[in-house]
Amino acid sequence: MDLVTPNLGLVVWTTISFAILLFLLGKFAWKPILGALNDRERFIEDSLSKAEAAKDEMARLTNENESLLKQARAERDQILSEARKVKEQMIVDAKELAHKEGARMIELARVEINNQKSIAMADVKNQVATLSLQIAEKVLRKQFEDHQKQDELVSQLLKEVKL
Amino acid sequence: MNNSSILNSKIFKPLLISALFLLFCVKPTLSFSQEKAAEASEKPFDPKEVVFEHIGDSHSWPVAIPFMDEHFVSLPIILYTDKGLEVFSSGKLGFHHEEGHEATIYKGEHYSYKLEDKKVVAVDEAGEAIKDAKIYDFSITRNVISMWLGMIVLLIVFFSITSAYKKRVGKAPKGLQALLEPVILFVRDDVAIPNIGVKYVKYMPLLLTIFFFILINNLLGLVPFFPGGFNLTGNIAVTMVLSVIVLVVINFSGNKYYWKHIFTPDIPLWLYPIMVPVEIIGILSKPFALMIRLFANITAGHIIVLSLISLIFIFKTAWMATVSVPFVVFMDCIELLVAFLQAFIFTMLTSLFIGMAVEEHHH
Numbered sequence: 001m002d003l004v005t006p007n008l009g010l011v012v013w014t015t016i017s018f019a020i021l022l023f024l025l026g027k028f029a030w031k032p033i034l035g036a037l038n039d040r041e042r043f044i045e046d047s048l049s050k051a052e053a054a055k056d057e058m059a060r061l062t063n064e065n066e067s068l069l070k071q072a073r074a075e076r077d078q079i080l081s082e083a084r085k086v087k088e089q090m091i092v093d094a095k096e097l098a099h100k101e102g103a104r105m106i107e108l109a110r111v112e113i114n115n116q117k118s119i120a121m122a123d124v125k126n127q128v129a130t131l132s133l134q135i136a137e138k139v140l141r142k143q144f145e146d147h148q149k150q151d152e153l154v155s156q157l158l159k160e161v162k163l
Numbered sequence: 164m165n166n167s168s169i170l171n172s173k174i175f176k177p178l179l180i181s182a183l184f185l186l187f188c189v190k191p192t193l194s195f196s197q198e199k200a201a202e203a204s205e206k207p208f209d210p211k212e213v214v215f216e217h218i219g220d221s222h223s224w225p226v227a228i229p230f231m232d233e234h235f236v237s238l239p240i241i242l243y244t245d246k247g248l249e250v251f252s253s254g255k256l257g258f259h260h261e262e263g264h265e266a267t268i269y270k271g272e273h274y275s276y277k278l279e280d281k282k283v284v285a286v287d288e289a290g291e292a293i294k295d296a297k298i299y300d301f302s303i304t305r306n307v308i309s310m311w312l313g314m315i316v317l318l319i320v321f322f323s324i325t326s327a328y329k330k331r332v333g334k335a336p337k338g339l340q341a342l343l344e345p346v347i348l349f350v351r352d353d354v355a356i357p358n359i360g361v362k363y364v365k366y367m368p369l370l371l372t373i374f375f376f377i378l379i380n381n382l383l384g385l386v387p388f389f390p391g392g393f394n395l396t397g398n399i400a401v402t403m404v405l406s407v408i409v410l411v412v413i414n415f416s417g418n419k420y421y422w423k424h425i426f427t428p429d430i431p432l433w434l435y436p437i438m439v440p441v442e443i444i445g446i447l448s449k450p451f452a453l454m455i456r457l458f459a460n461i462t463a464g465h466i467i468v469l470s471l472i473s474l475i476f477i478f479k480t481a482w483m484a485t486v487s488v489p490f491v492v493f494m495d496c497i498e499l500l501v502a503f504l505q506a507f508i509f510t511m512l513t514s515l516f517i518g519m520a521v522e523e524h525h526h
Contacts, residue, residue, distance in 0.1 A: 002280075003462070006400035007220060009241075009301040014310065014404040021314050021376065026368035029321035033347060034367055036328035043333065 210473035218394040218465050221281060221305045222253040225392070238303050240283060245297040246273035253302070256283070274298075306401070309393040313379045316390075321375075350374050354511050358518040366517055369412060373405060374510040381461060381502030385495060396505070397461030399454070406450035409513045414446065417520040449516050453509055460505050464498040 144150050223235040237254030249271045256278045257267030268277045274285035274296055285296035320339065327340040336344045355363040355370055380401075383391040395401055425442040471491045475483040 002219065003215070004399050004458075006403045007304075007398075008299055008400075010220060010304065010306055010398065010400035011404055012301055013303070013307045014401050017307075017310055017314060018372075018376065018404060018408065021317065022368065022372045024318060025321055025372050025375075029318075029325045030368040030371050032325045033321070033328055034351070034364075036332065037344070037348065037351075040333070 208473075208476045210470060210477060213473055214466055214469045217469055218397060218462050219281065220398065222256070222278070222283070222302055224305050224308060238305065238308060240300075240302040242276070242283060243299040243301055244273050244285070249273055305393055306395050306398055309383065309390070309395050310380065310401070312390050313376070313383055313395070316383075317375055317379055347371065350510060354507070355514050358511070358514040359521065360518060362521050366412070366514065370510050370514055373513060374506050377405070377457065377509055378502060378506035381506060384461065384465065385498050385502060394462060394465050397458055397465055399458050402454040402458040405457070405509070406454035409453060409516065410447070410450040413449070413516045413520045416517060418523070420522065420524045421520045453512055457505050457509055460501055464494065464501055468494050468498070
């Protein structure tokens with residue numbers, strides 16, 4: 001029975017001691033310790049969420065970069081193909097132009113040649129005519145030095161003339 | 164050849180240390196056995212007396228001092244009598260091991276005193292107890308001293324880790340701090356928060372203090388020599404104080420739902436005469452269960468260990484030690500578990516009861 005009878009002195013001392021212990025530990029140990037633990041947990045949580053945010057940002061940036069790259073690549077391809085097209089067009093145009101120009105020049109040359117030819121022919125004709133007239137004149141003069149011959153010719157001509 | 168090899172061998176030093184250690188530990192037991200052996204002719208060995216001497220409280224502190232016969236340290240006795248305060252050393256009343264001889268009578272200022280059944284009683288000249296003398300014993304007994312030792316250990320440990328927390332802000336815990344931080348976090352995250360909920364912050368100091376107070380005293384109680392060798396958490400007065408504190412805290416934090424549940428529960432009116440008294444008993448029975456659980460668990464463990472040791476003296480042969488010691492080691496391992504378990508259960512149930520008292524009901 002002695003065992004389960006609380007001793008008054010021990011009750012009093014335990015109460016006083018426990019109250020002091022609770023006060024001392026509560027004020028000087030638990031409060032700072034729990035505060036420090038809370039702070040650290042908050043810090044860790046913050047850091048984790050920041051890391052998460054950084055990761056998201058990173059992923060976003062990577063995505064953006066990739067899409068930018070893709071866009072740039074597409075643009076480059078487009079520019080290249082356009083350039084190719086332009087080049088071909090240019091070649092085609094140039095060829096056509098050259099062709100036309102050539103044809104025009106040929107035409108011009110022909111016209112010029114023709115002109116020159118006709119001028120030359122006219123000249124030649126004139127000279128031929130002049131020459132022939134001079135020859136004819138000289139011949140005639142030579143022929144008609146003899147009177148008889150003139151009569152012969154006139155008669156011949158008359159003969160030829162049929163009325 | 165053998166001698167020199169033993170002296171030179173590397174195991175000599177550990178051997179010497181162990182031998183000295185054994186001497187220190189076993190000395191009181193040995194002398195105790197001799198003493199008992201000497202008395203054996205008059206009085207047979209009484210294990211009950213030995214066990215109850217240990218698990219009870221005492222006005223003196225048994226210590227093992229090698230090669231000296233005095234194994235008790237006097238402690239102050241403080242008495243509040245109906246005639247006034249009385250303070251003297253327990254050495255003046257003689258020590259309990261001298262019982263069997265005539266008890267020493269000390270003549271104080273107001274009364275004469277002697278030890279009767281380990282209790283201080285007022286006596287007259289003839290040594291007869293004075294029945295109407297009112298004496299309240301507030302002595303610094305063995306349990307009070309051991310409680311203070313435990314408290315000093317707690318204060319040193321936790322003040323040092325508090326300074327560690329202040330010095331190492333934002334760094335990982337280290338040393339003692341790293342050892343105890345999981346325990347503190349365990350009390351917070353696995354005991355307080357699941358049971359109490361969001362209002363746990365207010366109760367953390369109490370729960371942590373209760374947990375570590377019970378734990379350190381349980382553990383020190385397992386050490387058979389200084390600074391242990393007492394049975395503080397297995398003392399009904401200590402567990403009573405702890406559970407009264409819990410009782411007060413529970414009922415002072417009880418909200419309107421808690422009191423409504425007790426006095427006007429949602430049951431038919433004719434059940435009230437049964438239910439209301441049951442609920443009121445429930446207020447008291449919860450802390451009462453805490454008190455008995457801790458007391459019984461720790462005391463039972465100490466009784467088992469001491470009984471196993473007593474077997475050696477009952478059979479009066481050292482060979483019994485080959486049986487007893489393994490069992491004691493086994494029991495000590497279980498007691499180590501119980502020391503943690505009981506501290507945990509006490510704290511757990513305290514927070515559970517507080518949680519029930521502060522719970523908000525949403526009907």
